[in-house]
Amino acid sequence: MKRLTVSLFVFVVALAFGGASAQERLDPSAPDGLRAPGTASQTMSADPIANLPKQAGREVLNYPEQPPVIPHTIRDYQVDKRSNRCLSCHSREDAVDAGAPMVSITHFMDRHKQVLAAVSPDRYFCTQCHVPQTDAKPLVENQFRPIDEVLREAIREREGGEP
């Protein structure tokens, strides 16, 4: 019985690989996922860089702790140890003149929630949390629903209405 299983296995393997050329065996096709299909060793060209959508503007947050997405381009805005271009418009001193929303109080808190005089080092590198809005096609479907919607639906269901 054991010998039969082994020979069956060898037969199946021979069937699977017998037809493939040496090239295909060494460089199999890559999974067709987020990366464009092709073979494992092929270098595929990157997707074009996404642009700011035509209708960029401040967006309603999905939950209070969400870092708002940036409604303007940030191309060539330098943020390093010496200077922070974002703060030239979003700092407490400059926000009103720039017509920009000021960074909120959380940006002045250290990890112990102690409020500092200046923007906390925790929040200095803005793009760690904030990303510009883009017209990029989502890579995966997003099924997130804001809590208000979930609650409204739960109430409707409890009252026996249509979901």
Ligand code: HEC
């Ligand atoms: C030249 C001034 C200027 C600079 C520099 C600037 N911003 Fe802005 N930013 C604005 C203005 C003005 C708005 C408000 C736009 C609106 O109301 O549509 C804004 C909006 C935002 C918002 C949206 C806030 C909200 O509540 O929706 C975020 C986040 C933001 N900027 C982050 C950044 C980051 C990060 C940088 C640096 C990479 C930066 N900004 C650089 C002027 C600026």
Ligand code: HEC
């Ligand atoms: C560690 C993550 C993080 C970093 C770094 C960070 N932010 Fe934020 N930001 C948030 C979150 C979360 C919110 C929304 C809740 C809040 O205010 O804390 C926010 C809110 C904002 C808002 C909206 C404020 C308001 O009152 O509507 C602006 C503007 C902003 N950030 C700008 C910046 C700028 C400019 C920097 C860099 C100096 C920066 N943020 C760095 C997480 C971050």
